[in-house]
Amino acid sequence: MKLLNSLYLxxxxxxxxxxxxxxxxxxxxxxxFSLASGFYNEESIELEIKAPNPNAVIYYTLDGSIPNxxxxxxxxxxxxxNKSNEENVLSNHLGxxxxxxxxxxxxxKKGHVIRAMAKLPDGELTNVVSGTYYVGLNKTQLYQxxxxxxxxxxxxxxxDYEKGIYILGKTYDDWIKxxxxxxxxxxxxxxxxxxxxxxxxxxxxxxxxxxxxxxxAVFSQDVGIRLKGKATRTYYQKSFHITSREEYGKKNMKFExxxxxxxxxxxxxxxxYKTFNLRNGGNDSEFGKIRDMLLQDLIKNDYFETQQSDFxxxxxxxEYWGVYNVYEDYSDHYIKNNYDIDDKNVVVIKSNKVxxxxxxxxxxxxxxxxxxxxxxxxxxxNYEEAKxxxxxxxxxxxxxxxxxxxxxxxxxxxxxxxxxRVRDPDNSVPKxxxxxxxxxxDTEFSTGLYGDGTDYKTDIIKQVLNKKxxxxxxxxxxxxxxxxxNEEFKNMFIxxxxxxxxxxxxxxxxxxxxxxxxxxxxPLVKDHIQRNGPDWALEYPEGCFKDQIKIIRNWLKxxxxxFMKFIQDDFGFQPPNKVIITANDFNMGSFIVNNMNxxxxxxxxxxxxxxxxYITAKPNQGRKIKAWKLKNxxxxxxxxxSIGIYPKKGCTITAVFN
Ligand SMILES: *[C@@H]1O[C@H](CO)[C@@H](O)[C@H](O)[C@H]1NC(C)=O
Ligand SMILES: *[C@@H]1O[C@H](CO)[C@@H](O)[C@H](O)[C@H]1NC(C)=O
Ligand SMILES: *[C@@H]1O[C@H](CO)[C@@H](O)[C@H](O)[C@H]1NC(C)=O
Ligand SMILES: *[C@@H]1O[C@H](CO)[C@@H](O)[C@H](O)[C@H]1NC(C)=O
Ligand SMILES: *[C@@H]1O[C@H](CO)[C@@H](O)[C@H](O)[C@H]1NC(C)=O
Ligand SMILES: *[C@@H]1O[C@H](CO)[C@@H](O)[C@H](O)[C@H]1NC(C)=O
Ligand SMILES: CC(=O)N[C@H]1CO[C@H](CO)[C@@H](O)[C@@H]1O
Numbered sequence: 001m002k003l004l005n006s007l008y009l010x011x012x013x014x015x016x017x018x019x020x021x022x023x024x025x026x027x028x029x030x031x032x033f034s035l036a037s038g039f040y041n042e043e044s045i046e047l048e049i050k051a052p053n054p055n056a057v058i059y060y061t062l063d064g065s066i067p068n069x070x071x072x073x074x075x076x077x078x079x080x081x082n083k084s085n086e087e088n089v090l091s092n093h094l095g096x097x098x099x100x101x102x103x104x105x106x107x108x109k110k111g112h113v114i115r116a117m118a119k120l121p122d123g124e125l126t127n128v129v130s131g132t133y134y135v136g137l138n139k140t141q142l143y144q145x146x147x148x149x150x151x152x153x154x155x156x157x158x159x160d161y162e163k164g165i166y167i168l169g170k171t172y173d174d175w176i177k178x179x180x181x182x183x184x185x186x187x188x189x190x191x192x193x194x195x196x197x198x199x200x201x202x203x204x205x206x207x208x209x210x211x212x213x214x215x216x217a218v219f220s221q222d223v224g225i226r227l228k229g230k231a232t233r234t235y236y237q238k239s240f241h242i243t244s245r246e247e248y249g250k251k252n253m254k255f256e257x258x259x260x261x262x263x264x265x266x267x268x269x270x271x272x273y274k275t276f277n278l279r280n281g282g283n284d285s286e287f288g289k290i291r292d293m294l295l296q297d298l299i300k301n302d303y304f305e306t307q308q309s310d311f312x313x314x315x316x317x318x319e320y321w322g323v324y325n326v327y328e329d330y331s332d333h334y335i336k337n338n339y340d341i342d343d344k345n346v347v348v349i350k351s352n353k354v355x356x357x358x359x360x361x362x363x364x365x366x367x368x369x370x371x372x373x374x375x376x377x378x379x380x381x382n383y384e385e386a387k388x389x390x391x392x393x394x395x396x397x398x399x400x401x402x403x404x405x406x407x408x409x410x411x412x413x414x415x416x417x418x419x420x421r422v423r424d425p426d427n428s429v430p431k432x433x434x435x436x437x438x439x440x441x442d443t444e445f446s447t448g449l450y451g452d453g454t455d456y457k458t459d460i461i462k463q464v465l466n467k468k469x470x471x472x473x474x475x476x477x478x479x480x481x482x483x484x485x486n487e488e489f490k491n492m493f494i495x496x497x498x499x500x501x502x503x504x505x506x507x508x509x510x511x512x513x514x515x516x517x518x519x520x521x522x523p524l525v526k527d528h529i530q531r532n533g534p535d536w537a538l539e540y541p542e543g544c545f546k547d548q549i550k551i552i553r554n555w556l557k558x559x560x561x562x563f564m565k566f567i568q569d570d571f572g573f574q575p576p577n578k579v580i581i582t583a584n585d586f587n588m589g590s591f592i593v594n595n596m597n598x599x600x601x602x603x604x605x606x607x608x609x610x611x612x613x614y615i616t617a618k619p620n621q622g623r624k625i626k627a628w629k630l631k632n633x634x635x636x637x638x639x640x641x642s643i644g645i646y647p648k649k650g651c652t653i654t655a656v657f658n
Contacts, residue, residue: 029126031058031118034077037131037150037208038216039139047133048077049116056118056126063089064317065154066128067117074116082136083110083318090319091531093159095168097236098190105538106530109137113152113318127249130206130220132318144523145212147312149278149324151225151240155317157203162193165201165227166238169193188231195233202226207242209255219255222248228277235285237322237532240278241329252333257326261308264338265430270308274333278314278324283409284444286534288548290517291444293325298504298513299401301596303394305330305420305439311520323521323528330418330439332356341422341432348439350418352475361423368436372479377486391437392489397596398438399480400496403460404505404563407446411476412460416442453554459566461497494567494611495594498576501563502605503597510556518549564606576606579633580652581615588657589619607651612636612644617655629654 034048049058058074059067085107092103111134118126132150139148158166168190175191176182182190202224209219221244227233228241244253253273261270281289296306307328314321328334330350332343347357349365368389375382386392402411409415418439425434448455463471464480471477483489503509522542529541537544564576582602583589590600594614607613617625618641628643631652636644645653 026127029053029056029118029120031056031116031126031129033114033116033129033131035131035133036216037133037220038210038214039134039137039148040080040215041138042135044079044081045133045135046077047080047114047131049074049114051118053118053120055121058116058118060114060116062112062114063155064113064115064152065156067115069119069125071117078112078114080112080133080135083112083134084108084137086110088319090155090159090316091321093167095172096166096238098168098185098187098192098234100187100236100533100535102236102533102535104531108320108531109134109142109315109527110320111135111137111150111315111318113150115152127222128206130208132208132217132315134318139210139215142527143313144520146520146524147212147310147326148210149312149314149326150208150210150217150318151205151314151316151321152208153203153205153225153317157205157225158316163203165193165196165203167193171195188234190234192234194227194238197226202243204248209257212259219253221250221253223253224248228279229282232280232282232285235280237280237285239280239282239324241275242278243275244273258308258310258328261310261328264302264305265340266302267340270328270337272337273328274337275329275331277327277329278312279309279327281325282442282444283449286532286537287449288545288552289323289325289521290514290549291447291449291552292442294513294517294552295401295405295443295447296440298510299397299440301397303391303596304398304437305334307441311524313524320527320531322532323524330355330420330441335420339429339431341426341429345422345424345426345432346420347423348418348420351416352414355418356420357423364421364423365419365436369475369479373475373482375482377482377489383483383486383488386483389435391435392483393492393595394437395483396489396492396496398440399476400493400500401440401504402443402476403464403497404500404559405443405446406448406456406458406460406559407443408449409445410443411438412464412471412474412480413477414475417476447552447559448555451551451555453551454558456555456558457562459570461566461570465570490571491612492594494571494608495613496596497567498564498605498607499594499596501560502607503593505556505560507557507560510560511553514549514553514556518546521545568608571608571610573608573610576608577647577649577651578604579607579613579647580604581655582652583655583657585657587620588623589617589625589655591655592616592618607647609633609646609648611646613647614642614644615653615655616642617657619657623657625655626658627656629656 031049031051059071060074061067061071094101111132113132115128115130117128130152158164162170172192205225206222208217210217224243226241228239256271263270284291293309300306310326312324312326314324332346335341335346336343347361348355354362377383411417419436421436422432426432463469464477472481525545526541529537592598632648632650633645
């Protein structure tokens with residue numbers, strides 16, 4: 001059986017790697033450039049296009065369009081010079097966003113985009129090859145160690161009145177014609193060509209990636225591009241969704257687009273993407289731009305999915321487009337590339353709809369959310385069943401995170417949320433147990449986004465605990481209300497809330513994470529804002545950006561100062577107590593607080609004496625936990641490695657290893 005399987009596998013591999021004669025010929029005959037795409041800080045460069053077949057005729061374009069037999073015939077090498085002082089082209093398009101006829105008042109940075117194709121003596125045309133050359137620009141000076149991503153596409157794909165996906169275009173005109181009153185519609189409701197979604201909105205493009213520490217491209221592939229987002233499609237700077245497909249050349253993009261992005265199962269870096277996103281920052285696009293990246297970085301954990309991300313500078317057809325956030329994209333392929341789970345067996349639900357999987361899979365999802373919401377969770381058997389269907393332990397942390405950062409359009413109100421499971425459980429693979437698990441995305445409508453940093457006093461938990469509140473009647477609010485009727489869940493949830501304040505959003509940690517992102521963006525914001533706005537920031541781009549970052553800082557600082565009081569009041573507790581947790585010798589072992597955060601040094605956090613705090617010892621190899629030394633706390637329970645305690649004033653817990 002095993003042998004048959006491996007033979008079959010070999011057979012498949014053989015099939016997959018056998019290119020047709022035509023494909024081979026295509027590749028062998030492709031024209032090529034004498035220099036790699038990238039930054040050349042020189043007066044001028046000489047660029048040659050070569051075709052392997054000496055009798056081939058090479059055609060090329062310089063405007064991003066696809067060369068054909070009517071394009072210019074290549075004869076002599078190009079002498080390419082600094083292009084940045086030439087007039088803007090693509091960034092001069094109007095009709096990008098409702099009510100905003102903005103074009104940059106500066107000449108944005110530019111490079112030469114060259115697309116070439118060869119006609120072979122037998123009349124056959126090769127595929128198109130593309131390159132982008134920035135002459136006289138010093139990438140390090142301009143962008144420090146941030147990567148640059150080139151998108152090369154026929155400008156019509158973005159700006160054509162009928163088929164251009166980046167503009168208001170014909171869709172807008174038709175929409176207004178159908179009902180002239182729409183002329184006054186709220187900007188985020190205005191329809192345009194940009195509103196088109198799905199496969200039909202995908203346009204062919206080439207992407208090139210120049211790493212942060214490099215001046216030339218190390219990756220290039222033909223892909224499909226679409227816009228991404230809901231309301232934020234109406235923004236001036238729009239987000240892109242990048243897809244690889246066999247029909248563009250390759251099924252996957254075998255490249256580490258997000259340096260340091262480790263697989264969720266811990267087995268090395270994610271080095272293969274089927275899709276990824278270039279995000280404008282979502283709702284935060286024209287404010288701090290960092291919110292979602294920052295928040296997801298701070299909550300990153302092994303229980304539920306968070307998206308890894310990076311900054312990148314994007315150019316379209318050689319014209320500077322601005323700062324983008326490179327993001328992982330949730331799909332069946334994401335699960336496959338992070339866990340080695342067969343993508344055909346993966347179901348992803350996004351805001352009540354099947355994102356990956358079969359249409360019928362919606363029933364699996366409905367059954368579970370209805371069960372969670374409508375079953376009496378005080379009854380232990382019901383709660384056990386909930387745990388069989390749903391990753392309750394991960395959910396506790398997810399729910400605490402959303403409550404802490406105060407997401408306004410997320411899970412609690414039935415807004416942006418996603419979850420996944422495998423259809424057919426496979427217990428040999430971690431997380432392929434068939435339980436639904438949460439996936440975090442688009443958290444930026446939070447942390448005081450539209451405020452001034454002082455509106456940190458909204459208490460989501462209070463609303464959730466009130467069965468009659470509108471939040472408890474929404475999906476996420478309702479499920480959390482229901483689960484909170486169970487004491488075990490409630491205890492875990494309270495611990496997770498405490499640890500949001502104690503650990504994940506601990507002030508110093510937060511400020512450091514903000515500093516890091518602010519320092520990356522600060523040297524980039526002037527160019528970005530001159531290219532994209534917002535208008536109110538044009539005059540003092542750096543100052544305006546810093547003010548926006550200050551709002552995030554202040555909000556999180558304020559949150560930190562009020563959050564324990566919320567928990568105290570919501571659950572009717574006495575004020576929290578400072579708890580010190582330590583070990584006799586950290587060379588012998590460490591400890592884990594509430595099954596989530598591991599410490600290799602003394603830790604102090606605030607907890608309530610009415611709620612059981614859990615600590616798990618993690619002895620190093622060859623060591624054992626000998627005892628727990630407890631001061632000012634009552635023991636609730638104890639297992640081999642864990643203890644549960646009610647922490648009183650002056651509580652100290654020491655793990656004694658030997
Ligand atoms: C080239 O131009 C000719 C004459 O305008 C036109 O008939 C033909 O379709 C064009 N070829 C391509 C590939 O666009
Ligand atoms: C190329 O032009 C840009 C824009 O004017 C300028 O900033 C840059 O210094 C120029 N490069 C050189 C080498 O002169
Ligand atoms: C670009 O600028 C950096 C920093 O200012 C400098 O160290 C480097 O030598 C320059 N590189 C080139 C190719 O001019
Ligand atoms: C922010 O995003 C939400 C959707 O997530 C949208 O409803 C809302 O209108 C956006 N806000 C603005 C000001 O565009
Ligand atoms: C849930 O079950 C418990 C224990 O049987 C019972 O006391 C309680 O009234 C039930 N709650 C509801 C809302 O039915
Ligand atoms: C610890 O004790 C509490 C209260 O007796 C109980 O509810 C809880 O399930 C116990 N936890 C563990 C891990 O045994
Ligand atoms: C993909 C997308 O954003 N589609 C939106 C187009 O506009 C309608 C009406 O405003 C929305 O319902 C869609 O979500």
